[in-house]
Ligand SMILES: Nc1ncnc2c1ncn2[C@@H]1O[C@H](COP(=O)(O)OP(=O)(O)O)[C@@H](O)[C@H]1O
């Protein structure tokens with residue numbers, strides 16, 4: 024129904040313009056009449072706009088819609104009647120202008136009432152779909168249908184040879200249709216959607232204030248709500264960019280040397296892009312945060328405007344136009360959905376009024392300004408060898424408008440971001456694949472997390488114990504743990520996945536989930552608490568085992584396993600992974616020599632264990648800074664020495680000498696302790712000798728994350744990284760080389 028009404032709107036806009044211009048013979052007057060009527064149609068926004076929103080919030084929305092629709096029916100319907108009753112051309116145009124003006128003004132009241140009412144009728148989860156429908160019909164399909172319908176009507180009449188009576192010329196018919204669509208809407212709203220009125224206590228209470236007060240409150244609400252502020256700015260920015268493209272389109276088409284046809288084509292493609300963005304956008308980005316999607320879409324649209332400024336071939340221009348449309352469509356959809364979903368009912372009318380009025384004015388200004396600027400500039404041919412590019416003010420304008428749009432988009436993104444610290448592109452690509460990134464778990468980490476990985480019988484347990492003994496001998500707080508089975512729940516999970524008496528065992532996906540469940544519980548109850556209090560946590564196996572065994576071994580998609588593990592751990596990555604690389608034959612024979620019998624995984628084929636081995640090596644190769652790969656065939660002492668050598672600097676950095684010696688002081692003087700990493704590195708013995716003290720200072724460091732991050736280069740990097748590097752679905756695994764080399768001081772990447 025509302026689609027029909029907007030069809031009427033568009034056809035009305037075109038028809039009124041054409042109708043006015045048809046009253047004159049010379050083309051200059053025609054042009055002026057056409058432009059004039061359309062401008063009149065947009066201008067009332069300025070006059071009535073400010074109070075329209077107050078109307079929508081103050082009065083019964085059903086009556087507001089019905090009354091305004093009836094007024095529009097009468098005025099629009101009267102336009103074609105004037106010449107029938109013998110009105111002169113001048114009078115007809117004057118009346119068309121007045122009636123259009125009144126109709127448009129009234130529309131400004133109708134729209135906020137409708138926009139404010141609709142969210143109350145639709146469950147929140149359906150709002151986006153409902154918006155898709157409305158927007159596609161309003162901006163994607165109906166303008167095209169309207170133009171097509173009008174020209175088909177005209178052509179049909181011309182070719183049929185039938186002479187229609189004066190009152191039934193195509194343009195007249197279109198105007199009647201426009202008027203009737205208003206009447207129909209009024210009837211449907213009045214009889215069909217009684218609940219649209221939207222009575223609520225909050226609204227009634229607000230209505231006791233003066234209208235001025237309500238008006239000012241609306242602006243205050245926008246001003247103090249970052250989300251709404253970002254949305255409003257972003258929508259304006261997107262429309263400004265769109266307006267510039269429209270205003271510059273004609274000269275731009277000429278600059279491509281492609282003329283009028285290219286102009287229409289560009290226009291059509293922008294609308295096509297709009298429909299594509301609105302129709303397919305949500306399917307493509309899936310669960311991506313709508314707040315982020317909004318900003319990203321504006322950047323896409325504006326970037327494409329810049330691309331248009333650089334395009335030298337029609338095909339490039341068409342692609343650019345398509346993307347401009349798609350970005351704008353997605354931004355509009357996301358923006359509207361957010362507005363619907365997140366603006367309180369009591370102020371919704373005013374917010375929508377600001378948006379629609381702002382949009383119209385921004386559009387009008389941008390189109391006019393662009394038209395003016397383009398008209399001013401001259402153009403020059405630039406010869407680039409094979410192609411010659413036309414450098415005109417149009418292109419400069421597009422570049423500037425695009426750049427401003429990008430700036431606005433980034434600004435809106437920042438204001439509204441609901442996943443701060445989550446990498447933008449990773450989140451986007453992850454979402455497209457159906458796995459948006461989760462924000463990292465907040466947590467301050469002062470300990471060191473070491474993981475041993477490798478195939479069966481590689482000597483992990485042996486090395487874990489050696490290292491733990493050595494560190495304990497230094498007086499450190501050491502937590503030895505393993506996966507699967509380090510917790511109560513974990514040991515039951517371990518039995519489920521590994522014990523052979525449980526029959527055939529879990530299916531590959533179930534197995535992956537069980538390991539992930541064990542890991543989630545393990546990290547939450549053992550690893551994180553220990554790291555938070557500053558302990559050295561040594562784990563026999565971690566995420567990489569899942570990537571290698573379930574991913575490469577069971578041939579499940581490694582990216583999915585990676586995502587699953589990262590979700591389970593909240594993005595916690597080890598500081599060091601020691602990979603004990605062993606030939607499966609050697610490893611398995613060591614295990615069987617142990618004589619305990621093979622568990623379910625040990626009994627897997629040779630091929631399985633080969634795949635596991637190379638998966639481990641690949642993971643290590645992708646992130647050499649975090650891995651220490653050692654040949655497991657070497658004697659155990661040599662391996663232990665190599666591990667300890669590699670670990671020492673990490674441990675030293677994690678225990679700043681000064682903070683260990685005088686915890687209170689170090690917390691009080693972060694700058695000082697941050698300034699002395701060399702010193703702290705130079706006194707490992709001292710810092711290592713006071714583990715109890717350093718372990719005893721978590722509350723302070725927990726209270727000052729930035730400080731604790733700043734206190735020592737290495738632990739700062741480690742904690743910031745673990746807190747800021749979230750799930751990484753890019754397939755490199757959760758131990759991917761992200762963020763490791765970026766030690767931020769404030770805990771952000
Ligand atoms: N470097 C090594 N060289 C030879 N044998 C080793 C070495 N490290 C461990 N072993 C032996 O190999 C077997 C498996 O070692 P273990 O540490 O349990 O491996 P994992 O925990 O990786 O399964 C044990 O009997 C252990 O004594």
Ligand SMILES: Cc1cn([C@H]2C[C@H](O)[C@@H](COP(=O)(O)OP(=O)(O)O)O2)c(=O)[nH]c1=O
Pocket residue numbers: 479480505506507521538563564565566568569570572573622624625
């Ligand atoms: C942690 C983890 C282990 N596993 C497998 C590897 C091992 O075969 C098994 C148990 O590992 P492990 O503790 O090394 O067993 P053991 O002490 O008998 O050597 O679980 C996975 O398949 N995925 C995982 O995520």
